[in-house]
Amino acid sequence: MPNPPGAPSVTPSPTPSTPSTTPSTGAGRRREDVLDALGHRIVAGDLPPGTVLTLEGVDATYGVSRSVSREAVQVLGAMGLVTSRRRVGITVSERAAWNVFDPRLIRWRLDGAERDAQLRSLSELRAGFEPAAAALAAQRATAEQAARMASAVSDMTVHARARDLDAYLAADQVFHTTMLAASGNEMYAALADVVGEVLAGRTHHHLMPADPNPDAIEWHAEVARAVRRGEPAAAEDAMRRIITEAQEAQQTLAEQAGPGDR
């Protein structure tokens, strides 16, 4: 009986629950909206691990059909944020099960209260792998990549002199992104966004001196030179110095700003 005889399908309420919260979206973005909303809530701890939802609850909450909530939950499942079982519902997973390298998850955490903790994690991660990536880049960079790195250093010098921190940041990001791409390892290359976030976070949190340390710029230049000449050890050393300097400068400024800064 796929055809209900007497019921003429009145289409009760076309816009039931989206009176004010959907002003600008308006387009076919429902799934993305639900996904973002659920992701943010889980990451923020609003839905702590162990919380159980039901699909019915989700689509009631967000006023969407089951297809939409289902697909959103599906993606959350793929990121390890939830698991769903029959007769139980959708359970928020322990943090250990999360795919912490998923760019979307990283963005959610950077958006929320976890921002500082996430930046610390990313920063530590970067400290670990970037020297190694520099060494690889020195062995594998193309001439174009080496040139682009040198050019980025040049930009950094100019913008530092002008005290234009935003432009400096942009050049810095180009430098690191190019270096990671030049490493020839797709996985290092994929971490470019991570490094970009760390650099951006440092600048926007004012954990960066108004006058960028000339030594730091010189070390960037050293990395670029080492990459061009194909000297892995030199590139790795200089990159390590860059990171050490960044950590120390950051710590100094954090202490100056206030010990109880949180």
Add this chain to the structure above:
Amino acid sequence: MPNPPGAPSVTPSPTPSTPSTTPSTGAGRRREDVLDALGHRIVAGDLPPGTVLTLEGVDATYGVSRSVSREAVQVLGAMGLVTSRRRVGITVSERAAWNVFDPRLIRWRLDGAERDAQLRSLSELRAGFEPAAAALAAQRATAEQAARMASAVSDMTVHARARDLDAYLAADQVFHTTMLAASGNEMYAALADVVGEVLAGRTHHHLMPADPNPDAIEWHAEVARAVRRGEPAAAEDAMRRIITEAQEAQQTLAEQAGPGDR
């Protein structure tokens, strides 16, 4: 030719491509099946970047309903493997857009022809971050974690003496997994599976001497000691030696096995 025009939905073959791999499951795994199948095909290059599919084609190919294929495509999209646009269809993305840290993607690549390349990538990655993780572990490991690492080293010694490579591998994995967890950084911890795969790949590819190098074991012990005593520099150095040794042993054995080994 993903578009057979004249063939409507006749429900062609109930066992299209997974006749043997789903013997016990047999239930509620259609989406996972389609996802795996598509993922493998994309990763294997059977569906190269730029290929355009349609949802209709997908569910016709795998004999499932739109919901299922839709959700599978959704997850693929979340991993960056495909993008879908109206009026166009589902386009396989360039490799640069892939989330190469997604465990599922890593598994697909390890399953296919990319296995060696993927192992090389992972190996380089590991070489980069594991010394840094060891240094962090030396600062943050709990007594239990340090003890577990020491215990794993002890197991490694025993199994090496017995020339039981599988048991040796298991102990090795416990050692590294514990160390990464002890680093206190969730992102390093999340890479435990990656390291596990690298170690397993080395063993199963016979890139590991039948008699594990006693020096390597001693360096593991050194890491464990340094972690227990809280000596980051010592832990980092020893870990770096472990990795260097592994790379050299691997290269030596690969050359012995055959220079043209691919």
Add this chain to the structure above:
DNA sequence: CTCCTCGCAAAGATCAGATTTATTCGCGTA
């Protein structure tokens, strides 16, 4: 002949309802 606008159609996005299937939980029986 070129360029721009408008409309059609293709394909995903969303919705709504039904059906299937696997679990869990409670209850009755041995």
Add this chain to the structure above:
DNA sequence: TACGCGAATAAATCTGATCTTTGCGAGGAG
């Protein structure tokens, strides 16, 4: 107390319809 058995529940799947974009071509203006 233990062991099944059945009912209820919630996800998984299927189905068919409708909505919304958007690529592309037809047709008109310059």
